[in-house]
Amino acid sequence: MCVESSPVKAIDKETKKIDCDLCIEFMCCHELCQFKAVELKNENKVAGLISGILNNQAQMPGRKNYMKTAVIYYSMDGNTKFAAEKIATRLSADVIQITPIKEYPTGKVSKYFWGGKSATFGESPKLEAYDFVQNQYDMVILGTPIWAGTFAPPLRTFIRENKLMGKKIALFACCSGGATEKCFEQLKKETGNSTVLSTLRLIDPLKGNQAEVDKQIVEFCVTLESNQL
Numbered sequence: 001m002c003v004e005s006s007p008v009k010a011i012d013k014e015t016k017k018i019d020c021d022l023c024i025e026f027m028c029c030h031e032l033c034q035f036k037a038v039e040l041k042n043e044n045k046v047a048g049l050i051s052g053i054l055n056n057q058a059q060m061p062g063r064k065n066y067m068k069t070a071v072i073y074y075s076m077d078g079n080t081k082f083a084a085e086k087i088a089t090r091l092s093a094d095v096i097q098i099t100p101i102k103e104y105p106t107g108k109v110s111k112y113f114w115g116g117k118s119a120t121f122g123e124s125p126k127l128e129a130y131d132f133v134q135n136q137y138d139m140v141i142l143g144t145p146i147w148a149g150t151f152a153p154p155l156r157t158f159i160r161e162n163k164l165m166g167k168k169i170a171l172f173a174c175c176s177g178g179a180t181e182k183c184f185e186q187l188k189k190e191t192g193n194s195t196v197l198s199t200l201r202l203i204d205p206l207k208g209n210q211a212e213v214d215k216q217i218v219e220f221c222v223t224l225e226s227n228q229l
Contacts, residue, residue: 068093068094068136068137068138068139069091069093069094069137069138069139069224070093070094070132070137070139070140070141071084071087071093071094071095071096071141072096072098072132072140072141072142072143072155072158073095073097073098073142073143074097074098074099074144074145074154074155075145076104076106076111076145077145077206078206079145079202079204079205080143080144080172082205082206083143083172083174083202083205083213084097084141084143084172086214086217087141087143087172087217090217090221091221091224091225093141094137096131096132097130098127098128098130098154098155098157098158099128100125100127100128100153100157101125101127101128102125102126104118115147115148115152116147118147118153119147119148119151119152122153122156123153123156124156124157124160125153125154125157126157127154127157127161130158132162134162134163134164138167138168139167139169139170139197139224140164140167140168141169141171142155142169142170142171142191143171143172143174144172144173144174144183144187145173145174145175146173146174146175146178146180146183149178149179149183150182150183150186151173151183151186151187151190155187155190156190159191160190164191164192164194165194166194167191167194167195168194169188169191169194169195169197170196170197170198170199170200170220170224171183171188171196171198171199172199172200172201172202172220173199173200174203174204175201175202175203175204176203177203180199184196184199197223197224197227198220198223198224200216200217200220202216202217
């Protein structure tokens, strides 16, 4: 499992050793593997440090369980869905897709026109039923494509239907290029200025360099995991 999960293919399938020249030092495979099946060619100080923190936290009296996390997303072309499922798998989080009752057109031109119009005018489309009980989650991760420089309107509806103020929030956005700062700032404002732990910008993750996409997702998740201790 470790060999397949390594985003940069740093673990040799036969020897089970990690190539330090390739390893991005985030997954800590050699420290966390319950079977002790992998070993490093060289000393990995970063992985050892993270592992030590985890072990110390686990031994602390009265230590609380990890927070329960939900990944909430809207996706039209599949990019945001792709990223959401990877993030949810990494964090062992619940994943919830939201869908407007009246879907947007998917034509090459019409989707940009109607989607952009809806985003620009700040619309809040009605959503199909979804299963989310907000008091069951300590952390909520919101995912969206970028439309007209901001987030997709179905997320606005979700946020306004659920009280997220005071929760820990993380944000990720998928785009074909350009900036995402406006999107993240508007999402933060929409959530009532909740604490945003991290943000992630992905460029066409379905078609992009998968090793780079996986690396970005791992780094994003590691930041969130550090806030679960």
